[in-house]
Amino acid sequence: MPINAHPEYIAAEGEYLRAKSVEEKIEKLKKMISYAPSHKGGENLRAQLKTRLKKLLEEKEKSKKSGKSSRTGIKKEDLQAVIIGKSNSGKSSVLTELTNAKAEVSHTHLSTTTPKIGMMNYQGANIQIIENPAIESEYYDKGITNTTDTLIIIINSIQDLKEIETMIGNIQKNKIVLFNKSDLLNLEEKRKISSTLQSKKYNFVLFSSISKEGIELLKEKLFSSFNKIRVYTKEPGKEKSKNPIILKPGATTREVAEKILKGFSEKVKETKIWGPSSKFPGQIVGLNHKLRDLDVVEFKTK
């Protein structure tokens, strides 16, 4: 601590030391600098603080470039997919087709400058879908591409796919290639495109926002890309829940109880199941029973 330090300086230093994020550290450090002693004896200290600030600003810039922190602050849901593609490939049209979002579809380039979010309900499971602005534009957000579960890569030609792959590099994500505007292709062209994508082992869909070709297949592929199971709960004597709980394959009845309420599994007296993992409807199982997609679970409490 410097001699004759301002009480404000001391307070700011404490806040700085407790700061967790780079952004917060920068903010507190700036405050320290503003309260640092201005007399000659404080020169060294001020220089040190400024060097530290410079390093922090560099760190912040680096993490932005690597795409670690997203600019948008979108709250990520359990199941999320991000649509990427070049401008005018049909990203907004696909988002509008799949979700409740009203994205602007337009003939002009770069109509989408911030990520647009929509929700798609697939047999009770909510899937968050985000349209990333055109990949070649300055508005493209690397962060959301890098942190999402599944990428929907929209293309209008095989060449588009090559370009996009070069731009995103070798990222390990579930990928669905969506060849959009299939209404503009004849049968022979469709056959060629399908066989090219198939031979390269892409998970792909031929799609059209106009004829709606491929929409059900896309929804199905999207849900299965997450590799999750849907489990419904029910109360004794009542219908099963409208929305399923989303879990990893092999999840147990205990995990379902804990997802309902933390500590709930300790209160369970009896568990019954219906569906694919049951030997017969209403089978009584323990809390270590492994569940399958579309099972229904009923808990009786003590």
Ligand SMILES: Nc1nc2c(ncn2[C@@H]2O[C@H](COP(=O)(O)OP(=O)(O)O)[C@@H](O)[C@H]2O)c(=O)[nH]1
């Ligand atoms: N023929 C045809 N045109 C489409 C299709 N999907 C989108 N478009 C058109 O392509 C243009 C760009 O669409 P938009 O969804 O705004 O693309 P974005 O820039 O990628 O978001 C618009 O003129 C759309 O009407 C499709 O399946 N078939």
Ligand SMILES: [Mg+2]
């Ligand atoms: Mg758009």
